[in-house]
Amino acid sequence: xxxxxxxxxxxxxxxxxFLAVESVGYYxxxxxTSPDNKIKTKHKTSLNALKVKNTVLKRKLASxxxxxxxxxxxxxxxxxxxxxxxxTIREAIVSCGSGNILKDPSGERxxxxxxPVGEYKVKSKRTSPxxxxxxxxxxxxxxxxxxxxxxxIEKGVLGDYALGFGNGYFIHGTLxxxxxxxxxxxxxxxxxxxxxxxxxxxxxxGARIYIF
Amino acid sequence: MMFRLLSxxxxxxxxxxxxxxxxxxxxxxxxRLLEEEIKLSRKPVIYFVVNIDENKIxxxxxxxxxKELNFQDSGCWGRPVSVNTYQVKKKSTFIKPxxxxxxxxxDKEKNTFELEALELKDMPSRYTIALEGGATLFVxxxxxxxxxxxxxxxxxxxxxxxxxxxxxxxxLKGIPYTAFDIVLNENDARAFYWSLSExxxxxxxx
Numbered sequence: 346x347x348x349x350x351x352x353x354x355x356x357x358x359x360x361x362x363f364l365a366v367e368s369v370g371y372y373x374x375x376x377x378t379s380p381d382n383k384i385k386t387k388h389k390t391s392l393n394a395l396k397v398k399n400t401v402l403k404r405k406l407a408s409x410x411x412x413x414x415x416x417x418x419x420x421x422x423x424x425x426x427x428x429x430x431x432x433t434i435r436e437a438i439v440s441c442g443s444g445n446i447l448k449d450p451s452g453e454r455x456x457x458x459x460x461p462v463g464e465y466k467v468k469s470k471r472t473s474p475x476x477x478x479x480x481x482x483x484x485x486x487x488x489x490x491x492x493x494x495x496x497x498i499e500k501g502v503l504g505d506y507a508l509g510f511g512n513g514y515f516i517h518g519t520l521x522x523x524x525x526x527x528x529x530x531x532x533x534x535x536x537x538x539x540x541x542x543x544x545x546x547x548x549x550x551g552a553r554i555y556i557f
Numbered sequence: 558m559m560f561r562l563l564s565x566x567x568x569x570x571x572x573x574x575x576x577x578x579x580x581x582x583x584x585x586x587x588x589r590l591l592e593e594e595i596k597l598s599r600k601p602v603i604y605f606v607v608n609i610d611e612n613k614i615x616x617x618x619x620x621x622x623x624k625e626l627n628f629q630d631s632g633c634w635g636r637p638v639s640v641n642t643y644q645v646k647k648k649s650t651f652i653k654p655x656x657x658x659x660x661x662x663x664d665k666e667k668n669t670f671e672l673e674a675l676e677l678k679d680m681p682s683r684y685t686i687a688l689e690g691g692a693t694l695f696v697x698x699x700x701x702x703x704x705x706x707x708x709x710x711x712x713x714x715x716x717x718x719x720x721x722x723x724x725x726x727x728x729l730k731g732i733p734y735t736a737f738d739i740v741l742n743e744n745d746a747r748a749f750y751w752s753l754s755e756x757x758x759x760x761x762x763x
Binding site for chain 2: 366367368369370371373374375392395396398399402403405406407409410411417419420421422431443444445446447448450457462463464465484485486487524527528529553555556557
């Protein structure tokens, strides 16, 4: 019985210590000031001067915005927006990269089929584009990689138009329009025929593409 | 009578001075945000503005708003951070979404089609994003239905036990500790996880 009492006392003491630490932590967590308050006290600039400075900075930031038509791609939602300024000219349902991995049977190479994110520019525009099948297309189909470059050429699979944005990535048409809205491509952005024609005609060479 | 009038004037003057302080603080914060954004806008990158004051996350590039995700709720625990650029250090979740590995097709499989892809629906809606400098974003979905209610109740109970302990521990070690709780609707929480990678840049405005 005396042993039990001692044990209970230890438990109570530990619980009190725990509560005390929790209280201190709670106080520290909820009673803190912003580091920008400290800056405020040091700042000698008047409110009007700050207001003017912010207006100048806003203009400077706006100067980075693209002048003409640009393209925004939401790769998660599989949506493409053709935009000018803040206005959306066209919204299209697209198919972006599947995120799948393909390994070369030799084990030397690996491809991840993601649509690249970041800022790009329209580098090339092609009508009735031909697809030069890369190595992964043959490996995925379980076929031998041809030595003759002409055997890589395939007609019709990229639709009527293609806009290249570097490293072999294109905004192009698709034979699989029923899969638009799903992540099924090998990294390119597949677009339906009607939308593709409008995007092709509107986006000039050099037009910016933002992919996230 | 004179005393009352004097009191009213004093109260009005102090309110005015306090309002001026707040306006000044907002201008300074806005100034810092704009300066950080201008630095990032010089580069061809996608960046994120986590705006705790205005309850939204804005995905941006070159100063353009690419997408806005509105908070359903938010909170801050610990010392608010300075309006600054922070690099994402770690993105962690209970079960990380995995990629499928394609096996090359044989002749029999060539005519069959099976959709295997990593999509938005596979992304988690409950995760943490650790930023360089000690701040952490705790993202969770809005409570809809039984499962998310259980998850959020568990999260809240654990939070109130572990946060004060972490706060004491970090204070003793001299490390800053700030936790931002962000509640988004499920799709927006997934979209944020999708867009943000471990080398992304975030500006926190709080």
